[in-house]
Amino acid sequence: MAESLSIEVIYALPGKQECVRLKLPEGSTLQQALEASGLLEKYPDIDLKKNKFGVFAKLSKLDTVLRNRDRVEIYRPLIADPKEVRKQRAAEGKVMKKGAGEEGEAA
């Protein structure tokens, strides 16, 4: 446990992005990083059960073991329903661009 990890925990809101830099012991998990960041106290909206978390745009579980220089990200749910947005765009006659197809199937 001598070595330490440099971890960033980030919670991005539209007007303000909170970024906390941490030093954690080797073998720390995503949950430990969240707890150490103090963001859970600062933003009571963040719910460990409801919100999703990840590392560099990849959804990860709370017990994920972190690697050095990881960026732990706290996500917020979507406001729009992807299906509705697609329907609206179709109704307005706008074309979905490339790459939209596979997401459409997933949604």
Place this chain on the structure above:
Amino acid sequence: MELLIAIAVMALGAVVLGAALGYASIKFKVEGDPIVEKVDAILPQTQCGQCGFPGCKPYAEAIVKGEAEINQCPPGGDEGVRKLADLLGKEYKPLSAEHGEEKPKAVAVIREETCIGCTLCIQACPVDAIVGAAKQMHTVVESLCTGCELCLKPCPVECIDMVPVPETLDTWKWKYPVIEIKPAEGRKAA
């Protein structure tokens, strides 16, 4: 006797100066080629690729090798070209139109009510400035966004806008003084 003193003085001088030169050559040794770093430091680090190279560093290398002109960087603007011209001792050229035009610095902002969480903008971002994952809200981190506009195109629902950054005390920079050089009046240019 005098002859010996003269020889000794000259020999001493040679030893002292030699030692000084030898010390200086070790102390002030230049590692590698620092010019690429200097060019890279002038470039705006937007990593936008408008110059035709994959990022600022490759463009800096190409400039130093003579494979690229110094006027291919629109985000660096006129000021950037002047600084590069100064550093490299090259002639100043106006920004080349085919690589785009200079715009005020802006950051990307995602319209949350339209974002569908597709991650395409995250994959396009060269500086990891977008936080989000599949079917989660995506948000641009303002302090990391370089304003490169690379995320605009991939978005399938066109929910990203570029918002210009207002000039504040923190972001204000000296403008390059522009003094036109004209031939004096009443005299014809030679």
